[in-house]
Amino acid sequence: MRILPIIDPNDHDSSDRIDAACRRDGFFAVPLEPALRNLRDEVIALAVEFFALPANEKKRVSMVAGGTAWRGWFPLGGELTSGVPDGKEGYYFGTEMPPDPRPLHGRNIWPARPAGLNAAVTEWMTAMESLGQRLLRLMARGLGQAADLFEQGLTEHPTALFRIFRYPPHLIDDVTTWGVGEHTDYGLLTLLATDGTPGLEVNSLGEWIPAPADADLLICNLGDMLDRLTGGRYRSTPHRVRNHSSSDRYSLPFFLDPGWDACVEPLSLADKWDAPADQRARWDRANLRDISGTYGTWLTAKVSKVFPDLASETIAD
Numbered sequence: 001m002r003i004l005p006i007i008d009p010n011d012h013d014s015s016d017r018i019d020a021a022c023r024r025d026g027f028f029a030v031p032l033e034p035a036l037r038n039l040r041d042e043v044i045a046l047a048v049e050f051f052a053l054p055a056n057e058k059k060r061v062s063m064v065a066g067g068t069a070w071r072g073w074f075p076l077g078g079e080l081t082s083g084v085p086d087g088k089e090g091y092y093f094g095t096e097m098p099p100d101p102r103p104l105h106g107r108n109i110w111p112a113r114p115a116g117l118n119a120a121v122t123e124w125m126t127a128m129e130s131l132g133q134r135l136l137r138l139m140a141r142g143l144g145q146a147a148d149l150f151e152q153g154l155t156e157h158p159t160a161l162f163r164i165f166r167y168p169p170h171l172i173d174d175v176t177t178w179g180v181g182e183h184t185d186y187g188l189l190t191l192l193a194t195d196g197t198p199g200l201e202v203n204s205l206g207e208w209i210p211a212p213a214d215a216d217l218l219i220c221n222l223g224d225m226l227d228r229l230t231g232g233r234y235r236s237t238p239h240r241v242r243n244h245s246s247s248d249r250y251s252l253p254f255f256l257d258p259g260w261d262a263c264v265e266p267l268s269l270a271d272k273w274d275a276p277a278d279q280r281a282r283w284d285r286a287n288l289r290d291i292s293g294t295y296g297t298w299l300t301a302k303v304s305k306v307f308p309d310l311a312s313e314t315i316a317d
Contacts, residue, residue: 002204002207002209003209003212004021004025004027004028004029004202004204004209004211004212004219005017005020005021005025005028005029006028006029006030006031006212006217007021007028007029007030008030008031009030009131009134009135009138014138015138015139015141015142016142018135018138018139018142019139019142019143022139022142022222022226022233022234022235023233023234023235023273024204024205024235025202025204025205025235025237026202026204026221026222026227026234026235026236026237027202027204027211027219027220027221027222027237027239028220029211029212029214029217029218029219029220030131030135030217030218030220031216031217031218032193032215032216032217032218036124036127037215037216039120039123039124039127040124040193040215040252042116042120043120043121043124043164043252044195044250044252046114046116046117046120047091047117047164047166047250048248048250049113049114050073050091050111050113050114050117051089051166053111053113055075057111057112058073058075058111059073060111060112061073061091061109061110061111062074063078063092063307063310064310064313065109066092066106066109067106067314068100068101068102068103068104068105068106068314068315069094069100069104069105069106069107069108069109070092070094070103070104070303070307070310070314071092071093071094071106071107071108071109072091072092072109073089073090073091073092073111074089074090074091074092074307075089076088076089076168078090078307079180079306079307080305080306080307080308081178081180081181081182081183081306082181082182082183082284083305084177084178084181086178086179086180086181087167087168087170087177087178087179087180087243088165088166088167088168088179088180088241089165089166089168090163090164090165090166091163091164092161092162092163093108093121093125093161093162093163093164094106094108094159094160094161094162095125095159095160095161096108096122102260102296103296103300103303103314103315104159104161104260104296104299104300104303105260108121121162121164124162124252124254125160125162125254128162128191128254128256129158129160129254129256131191131218132189132191132254132256133150133151133155133256135189135191135220136149136150136151136155136188136189136256137150137151139226139234143230143233143234143267143269144269144270144271145267150188153259153262154188154258154259154262154264155188155256155258155259156259157259158188158256158257158258158259159187159255159257159258159259159260159295159296159299160254160255160256160257161254161255161257162252162253162254162255163251163252163253163255164250164251164252165180165250165251165252165253166248166249166250167179167197167199167241167243167248167249167250167251168243168248169243169244169245169246169247169248170242170243170244172244178240178241178242179199179240179241179242179243179249180240180241181240182203182238182239182240182283183238183239183240183283184223184224184227184236184237184238184239184282184283184284185221185222185223185224185236185255186223186224186225186255186257186298186299186302186303187223187224187225187226187255187256187257187258187295187299188222188223188225188226188229188256188257188258189220189221189222189223189226189255189256189257190219190220190221190222190223190253190254190255190256191218191219191220191253191254191256192218192219192220192221192251192252192253192254193215193218193251193252193254194213194215194219194249194250194251194252195215195249195250195251196213196214196215197213197243197245197247197248197249197250198210198213198243198244198245198249199213199241199242199243199244199245199249200213200219200239200240200241200251201239201240201241201242202221202237202238202239203237203238203239203240203283204237208240211239221236221237221239222234222235222236222237223236223255223257224236224288225257225258225264225295225298227288228264228266228288228289228291229264229265229266229267230266230267230269231266231267231269231289232288233269233271233273236288238283257295257299258295259295260294260295260296260299261294261295261296262294262295263292263293263294263295264295266289300315
């Protein structure tokens, strides 16, 4: 069985290796710096404490309470993938901002307990944004572009979002439902830390393969906008999760996406690589070449399908 590549960004050939992984798999892993391992453990420990609280207490910081900011807690089955409830519980966060009428903008909402969640999540998001920008610079070089390609227009003021997910154990004989079903991410780059429990699978070149289940690795995958930007050279690869372990699985996905008002237009690249037609190649038959408008418009349309009831309550037509 094929395995996803593990690439140290500090290696001299990391840009070339990341470029190859983005073209082949759309996924790769990077070692989590030792200085961040304790912080990862702290975030997960605080998440365990929060999700163990009574439902009535968690409801005080529900996504309904977060309003148009789309921040806060949702219960098991509260998020949909392709219209089907996911087998996970979660908490949404984003860049801390003043109140703002636009969707996915505004203040985070924090629980009264556990103490320390605010500080730990904020520190983790800062570290992941820094790493994500570094990886995007390596990708830019791999594409034969200036290192600051993404920062000049797309990620100078990025849409940075963070989630904490709890996947309870999946019934062994249940082969029809998923912790999260097959999907691709919407933006540029996702950085995923976990507690080391397996469950993530990646559809690479038509084969479902398990992602490395090592807590000291960050799983990096590409989103739809990076696929669009590169004309399909860098693939936004379908993935899914099913937790067949005997304990909860915790994951910490961080999304580094284009700025809200950015328009993502395909690059003019020198290499002659031909992308497969998206209508045939993509899991959802969507055509990423045939979209328009700002990233904010794209993202709002996508997340509205994930939480349709919340969207109907908080987003005006």
